[in-house]
Amino acid sequence: MHFTAPLKSDSIKIMLLGSGELGKEVAIEAQRLGIEVIAVDRYPNAPAHQVAHEAHVINMQNKDEVLDLIRRVKPDYILPEIEAISIEALFDAEKEGFHVIPNAEAVNKTMNRKNIRKFAAEELGLKTSAYRFVASFEELEKAAEEVGFPCVIKPVMSSSGHGQSVAKTPEDLKESWEIAKEARGDASELIVEEFVRFDYEITLLTARNEHGTVFCEPIGHEQKDGDYIFSWQPAYMSSEAKAKAQEIAKKVTDGLGGRGIFGVELFVKGDEVYFSEVSPRPHDTGMVTLITQSQSEFALHLRAVLGLPLDFAFFTPGASAAYKAKNDSVTPIIHVDEKAFATDSFVRVFGKPESHEGRRMAVLLTMAASESEALKKAKERIGFFDDSAKVTKVVEEKCSENEESCVIKRVIKFIFG
Numbered sequence: 512m513h514f515t516a517p518l519k520s521d522s523i524k525i526m527l528l529g530s531g532e533l534g535k536e537v538a539i540e541a542q543r544l545g546i547e548v549i550a551v552d553r554y555p556n557a558p559a560h561q562v563a564h565e566a567h568v569i570n571m572q573n574k575d576e577v578l579d580l581i582r583r584v585k586p587d588y589i590l591p592e593i594e595a596i597s598i599e600a601l602f603d604a605e606k607e608g609f610h611v612i613p614n615a616e617a618v619n620k621t622m623n624r625k626n627i628r629k630f631a632a633e634e635l636g637l638k639t640s641a642y643r644f645v646a647s648f649e650e651l652e653k654a655a656e657e658v659g660f661p662c663v664i665k666p667v668m669s670s671s672g673h674g675q676s677v678a679k680t681p682e683d684l685k686e687s688w689e690i691a692k693e694a695r696g697d698a699s700e701l702i703v704e705e706f707v708r709f710d711y712e713i714t715l716l717t718a719r720n721e722h723g724t725v726f727c728e729p730i731g732h733e734q735k736d737g738d739y740i741f742s743w744q745p746a747y748m749s750s751e752a753k754a755k756a757q758e759i760a761k762k763v764t765d766g767l768g769g770r771g772i773f774g775v776e777l778f779v780k781g782d783e784v785y786f787s788e789v790s791p792r793p794h795d796t797g798m799v800t801l802i803t804q805s806q807s808e809f810a811l812h813l814r815a816v817l818g819l820p821l822d823f824a825f826f827t828p829g830a831s832a833a834y835k836a837k838n839d840s841v842t843p844i845i846h847v848d849e850k851a852f853a854t855d856s857f858v859r860v861f862g863k864p865e866s867h868e869g870r871r872m873a874v875l876l877t878m879a880a881s882e883s884e885a886l887k888k889a890k891e892r893i894g895f896f897d898d899s900a901k902v903t904k905v906v907e908e909k910c911s912e913n914e915e916s917c918v919i920k921r922v923i924k925f926i927f928g
């Protein structure tokens with residue numbers, strides 16, 4: 512492999528279509544290898560714009576705007592970073608000889624729940640929840656009845672929980688129908704999924720190129736309103752479930768083909784593993800790899816894209832916690848507790864130019880001897896107190912200076928760990 516300098520006639524160029532927090536880390540990894548970075552998004556000063564050689568603001572859902580920019584920039588690799596991109600532009604660019612990561616058809620399949628679900632369940636034969644696709648309220652009522660209650664209703668094109676809801680009874684369906692309209696992508700068709708009562712869910716990061724396929728340790732995560740709030744790695748899995756998870760991830764990533772990292776989302780119930788969905792790009796829950804691995808998911812993605820070896824080491828158990836904005840502001844402020852700067856944790860502030868309620872603005876990363884300890888630290892340091900933490904805090908305040916003599920504290924510790 513030869514490397515070049517950026518901003519030269521022979522530079523190796525990557526174009527990020529989407530420049531959020533995930534793209535920003537890919538851009539930083541590319542900078543480290545002397546790759547020229549062209550960052551594109553729908554709004555100015557997006558996170559990756561701020562660390563790229565060139566920044567562009569276009570309507571990424573507009574075929575002509577995307578194609579025009581690709582033809583002008585002539586990138587060696589086009590890296591879709593979000594789902595809402597004109598797929599026609601990617602197909603055309605590929606026909607013109609541009610290298611889309613992992614490939615335009617894989618992006619097409621994964622950006623639409625109908626395509627990927629049919630591919631995974633019907634072509635590859637993977638286990639999934641029961642599902643139906645609907646385009647009218649009457650169809651929704653019928654499908655929900657068939658799939659059963661509760662059921663999960665999602666627009667076929669949307670991400671980060673937008674437009675999703677769980678209907679517990681037929682009476683909830685009207686509201687679900689309305690919520691689906693909020694989706695950013697295509698809300699004209701919906702998927703109705705059986706609600707899987709899983710024990711836990713994981714993301715299995717899987718990177719592939721000509722050097723082969725590598726799996727990261729499974730990442731456990733907690734979701735709120737369809738968006739991740741905490742993740743940890745490694746997530747404990749029985750060896751049978753882990754083997755099944757890797758088998759599913761291999762099948763689906765081989766089926767999609769091309770170079771890059773994939774976030775394979777799986778639900779686990781006992782030793783049963785259900786395929787849920789897959790992102791052909793780094794995954795938000797995978798930000799934890801910034802602290803746990805020698806090569807983060809972003810570094811692995813770039814290596815896969817460039818055709819480099821995918822070797823890496825798992826360094827330490829760790830966890831991540833998302834800082835979500837509490838209000839709308841054009842001068843956002845992120846409050847970070849000083850404890851986040853302890854030897855065993857750090858923070859990444861994305862630099863999003865505006866906040867709106869619930870928008871992910873930064874991430875806290877922690878390491879520890881075990882993932883549960885790392886998760887506990889992440890929760891404490893981000894100011895998330897579940898009831899047990901609250902009780903412990905109150906008791907701590909009441910304790911005398913001689914900590915060990917505090918009986919209440921020891922009892923509480925015994926109960927809550």
Ligand SMILES: Nc1ncnc2c1ncn2[C@@H]1O[C@H](COP(=O)(O)OP(=O)(O)OP(=O)(O)O)[C@@H](O)[C@H]1O
Pocket residue numbers: 640663665669670671672673675704705706707708709712734737738739776787788
């Ligand atoms: N059929 C289901 N049964 C039970 N829980 C589900 C089901 N589908 C989704 N969920 C829950 O909702 C979360 C979000 O769903 P999903 O991953 O399909 O949406 P998303 O909008 O693509 O999210 P993201 O973009 O963050 O991955 C899942 O991680 C899971 O916790």
Ligand SMILES: NCC(=O)N[C@@H]1O[C@H](COP(=O)([O-])[O-])[C@@H](O)[C@H]1O
Pocket residue numbers: 529530531532533534592593670671794795863870871
């Ligand atoms: N689950 C997908 C995901 O996490 N995508 C990440 O969020 C950004 C959009 O953030 P925004 O909505 O705050 O602009 C995307 O650009 C990507 O980095």
Ligand SMILES: [Mg+2]
Pocket residue numbers: 776788
């Ligand atoms: Mg998901």
